[in-house]
Amino acid sequence: MSLLNAADFELTERVVNIKRVSKTVKGGRVMKISALVVVGDGNGIVGFGMGKSNEVPDAIRKGIEDAKKNLVRITIQNSTIPHEVIGKYGAGAVLMKPAPEGTGVIAGGAVRAVMEMAGVRNIRTKSLRSNNPCNVVRATVEGLLSVRNAEEVAAIRGKSVKEIFSA
Numbered sequence: 001m002s003l004l005n006a007a008d009f010e011l012t013e014r015v016v017n018i019k020r021v022s023k024t025v026k027g028g029r030v031m032k033i034s035a036l037v038v039v040g041d042g043n044g045i046v047g048f049g050m051g052k053s054n055e056v057p058d059a060i061r062k063g064i065e066d067a068k069k070n071l072v073r074i075t076i077q078n079s080t081i082p083h084e085v086i087g088k089y090g091a092g093a094v095l096m097k098p099a100p101e102g103t104g105v106i107a108g109g110a111v112r113a114v115m116e117m118a119g120v121r122n123i124r125t126k127s128l129r130s131n132n133p134c135n136v137v138r139a140t141v142e143g144l145l146s147v148r149n150a151e152e153v154a155a156i157r158g159k160s161v162k163e164i165f166s167a
Contacts, residue, residue, distance in 0.1 A: 016036045034050065
């Protein structure tokens with residue numbers, strides 16, 4: 001997972017989830033706001049982050065700062081992914097299938113945010129198991145990181161692309 005510098009890209013952000021969380025202390029409950037944010041440049045760069053604060057704008061700002069620290073580059077081929085993959089993280093699992101041009105992004109809320117920020121325009125997805133937005137976003141990013149195109153596989157094996165397809 002190579003980390004990229006946020007200053008090098010024009011990033012847009014999307015808030016995936018805002019929730020009120022509480023911590024029980026001696027004097028009662030302390031309420032805070034937690035925000036899950038996804039950032040991306042729409043061209044293969046995506047990152048996500050969590051922010052927590054007493055107020056919503058501060059939580060979102062902290063989430064954006066955290067997301068910019070965790071940027072990764074993903075493989076996109078013809079506005080979709082090269083092959084089918086299942087991303088897993090914790091109890092969350094996301095099935096991602098490449099789709100032909102014109103299909104659009106068929107995905108639920110958390111997965112849709114990641115796909116649109118990353119620049120994937122044609123894909124079919126299904127969130128399996130957990131529906132916790134944080135785990136679903138992490139599973140989606142893990143799955144996207146594990147995707148490789150033919151050139152990358154050929155480089156790893158020390159062969160040409162033709163040799164891989166003919167074997």
